[in-house]
Amino acid sequence: xxxxxxxxxxxxxxxxxxxxxxxxxxxxxxxxxxxxxxxxxxxxxxxxxxxxxxxxxxxxxxxxxxxxxxxxxxxxxxxxxxxxxxxxxxxxxxxxxxxxxxxxxxxxxxxxxxxxxxxxxxxxxxxxxxxxxxxxxxxxxxxxxxxxxxxxxxxxxxxxxxxxxxxxxxxxxxxxxxxxxxxxxxxxxxxxxxxxxxxxxxxxxxxxxxxxxxxxxxxxxxxxxxxxxxxxxxxxxxxxxxxxxxxxxxxxxxxxxxxxxxxxxxxxxxxxxxxxxxxxxxxxxxxxxxxxxxxxxxxxxxxxxxxxxxxxxxxxxxxxxxxxxxxxxxxxxxxxxxxxxxxxxxxxxxxxxxxxxxxxxxxxx
Ligand SMILES: *Cc1c(COP(=O)(O)O)cnc(C)c1O
Numbered sequence: 037x038x039x040x041x042x043x044x045x046x047x048x049x050x051x052x053x054x055x056x057x058x059x060x061x062x063x064x065x066x067x068x069x070x071x072x073x074x075x076x077x078x079x080x081x082x083x084x085x086x087x088x089x090x091x092x093x094x095x096x097x098x099x100x101x102x103x104x105x106x107x108x109x110x111x112x113x114x115x116x117x118x119x120x121x122x123x124x125x126x127x128x129x130x131x132x133x134x135x136x137x138x139x140x141x142x143x144x145x146x147x148x149x150x151x152x153x154x155x156x157x158x159x160x161x162x163x164x165x166x167x168x169x170x171x172x173x174x175x176x177x178x179x180x181x182x183x184x185x186x187x188x189x190x191x192x193x194x195x196x197x198x199x200x201x202x203x204x205x206x207x208x209x210x211x212x213x214x215x216x217x218x219x220x221x222x223x224x225x226x227x228x229x230x231x232x233x234x235x236x237x238x239x240x241x242x243x244x245x246x247x248x249x250x251x252x253x254x255x256x257x258x259x260x261x262x263x264x265x266x267x268x269x270x271x272x273x274x275x276x277x278x279x280x281x282x283x284x285x286x287x288x289x290x291x292x293x294x295x296x297x298x299x300x301x302x303x304x305x306x307x308x309x310x311x312x313x314x315x316x317x318x319x320x321x322x323x324x325x326x327x328x329x330x331x332x333x334x335x336x337x338x339x340x341x342x343x344x345x346x347x348x349x350x351x352x353x354x355x356x357x358x359x360x361x362x363x364x365x366x367x368x369x370x371x372x373x374x375x376x377x378x379x380x381x382x383x384x385x386x387x388x389x390x391x392x393x394x395x396x397x398x399x400x401x
Contacts, residue, residue, distance in 0.1 A: 040278035040357075041309050043392055044364065044401040045077050046254075049270035050085025053252040056268050061226065061235040061242035065090035067113060069227075069249030070099070076315075076389040077253060077273055079103060081400050085272070086252065091133075093247055097126050104130050113157060115247075116167065117141050124148040135159050135193065136181065137167040145186045153188035156181060157224065160215050162208040164197035171215040178219055191222040191245070199229035200258040209240050229257035232267055255385030259375035264385075271374060273389055274364025275315070275396070279328070279356050281307035282348065291345050292337030297322050304348040308360045311342040315391040316362055317381040320344075324380040327361035328354050330370035363388070 057066050068089035069075075074082040079099060083106050086092070091111030092103050100112050117135035118124055121144035127134055128150050136142060137159040145154070158178055161168030169177045181187050194212050196205050212225065223243035226235055228251035235242035250257050254271040256264040264271065285291070285299040306328060312318040316339055324335040326344075328351045337345045348354045359367055363374040374385040381388075392398070 038397065039309050040280065041314055041396055042276060043396050043398040044274040044276070045081045045085075045398060046270070046272050046274070046365070046401055047085040049254050049272040050077075050082055050252060051088060053254055053269050053272065054086060054088055054248075057228075057231055057246060057248040057251060060231050061246045064226075064235070064242045064244060064246045067091050067093040067111075067224075067245055067247045068252055069093045069115075069247055070103070071095045071115065071249070072390050073099065075249060075253050075386065076392040078398060080106065081398065082272070083108075084400070090245075097123060097132075100126070100130055100132050111155075117157075117159075118144060120144075121147065124150075124154075127154060128152060133157060133191075135167070136177070137161075137169065139177070142177065142180050142184075145181070146184055148186050150186055153186055155189050155191070156187055157191045157193040160192065160194040160212055162194040162196070162211040162215075164195060164208075166195075168194065171211055174215045175219070189221060191224055192216045192219060193224045196225070196227060196230050199227055199233065205230055205234055205238075205241065209238070213240065227257070228252075232257065232262075250386055253385075253389055255374050255378075255389065259373075259385070260379060264373055264375060271364040271371060273374070273392070274366075274401075275310070275362040275392065276364070276366075277308050277310040277314075277360050277362065279306040279354060279358045279360060280309045280343075281356060282354070283307070290337075293340055294338055297337035297345075304352075305336060306346045306348045306354055306358065306360070308344045308346055308362075309342070310344055310360070310362055311340050313341045313393055314396050315388065315393040316344060317377075317383065317388060317391070319383075320377065320381040325372060325376050327366040327370055327372050329358050330361070330367040332370075332372070 068086040071094045093113040114134040133155040135157045159168040224245035226241045226246040228248045254269045291297045318339045331351045
């Protein structure tokens with residue numbers, strides 16, 4: 037028998053979450069963001085669930101190639117654009133749309149030999165200060181691009197720094213509106229947080245194309261302010277394993293490397309076939325939530341490479357072979373939000389799903 041751990045990718049949940057994005061921005065077209073191998077879910081595995089999108093947005097040319105290999109003929113957008121001039125050959129060959137966020141990318145386009153003009157997304161730096169032209173340089177970049185025979189339509193794009201937080205997007209939206217005033221073309225502004233929190237009320241935000249990523253995978257962009265379930269999202273990934281051992285502890289007995297946990301009273305613990313080499317966060321402390329046979333309990337002691345240990349107090353019937361849900365859907369309708377595990381480990385659901393290790397057998401459910 038293989039080691040008892042597996043990940044499930046839930047096609048129905050992906051499709052449901054994508055519909056949720058559409059419902060939030062009913063007039064907009066929807067990019068399903070599938071960078072980082074569909075946030076760890078696997079582009080090929082996520083494809084069936086996301087095939088209702090209007091396009092796929094990603095960063096890596098090899099990933100764009102994989103989306104085309106799946107038979108997708110619709111729009112594919114490179115969110116960071118080209119990394120060097122010859123990437124434009126790939127864009128022409130695969131008919132990729134691409135972001136333009138610095139001058140050299142315009143130089144490369146001007147020198148690119150093609151008889152098929154390309155669709156570009158001109159990116160404004162609206163305050164995040166990662167990628168994009170500053171407002172003062174935006175119009176000149178637009179003018180340069182619009183003068184090129186290599187360029188077809190220009191979509192105006194920005195990315196929010198604070199869509200998930202208290203600061204919100206008002207300032208960035210104002211910067212965007214000033215910088216793009218009277219420029220023609222479609223607009224694309226919103227990630228998941230902006231789509232869920234602001235698209236229902238803000239026309240500018242839902243304009244033309246929204247770009248939801250994390251929400252389609254069923255994690256909340258602004259946890260703990262709002263949970264995924266509270267946003268009407270369903271987990272697209274389950275990580276589950278089984279108990280491969282149990283121990284009965286006496287008061288004072290220690291657990292795991294560093295003996296970081298000691299039993300205060302007699303207790304039973306279970307040993308789970310999942311560790312940091314599977315993508316479970318090593319920094320998750322004692323007390324991180326976990327389900328055993330669908331019953332919520334907690335981890336105890338340090339996460340090691342191949343195992344974690346859990347408190348079986350709330351699950352007296354648990355034994356070797358019992359099902360352990362690290363995150364996602366458990367038995368009998370139980371579930372554990374990836375965001376809760378992430379918060380306990382001091383990180384976000386994004387990081388846990390992206391870190392699912394290649395050694396974990398993964399199947400589409
Ligand atoms: C990753 C990314 C998104 C999606 O962000 P989520 O927070 O996962 O919804 C949208 N736009 C750009 C430019 C991105 O890089």
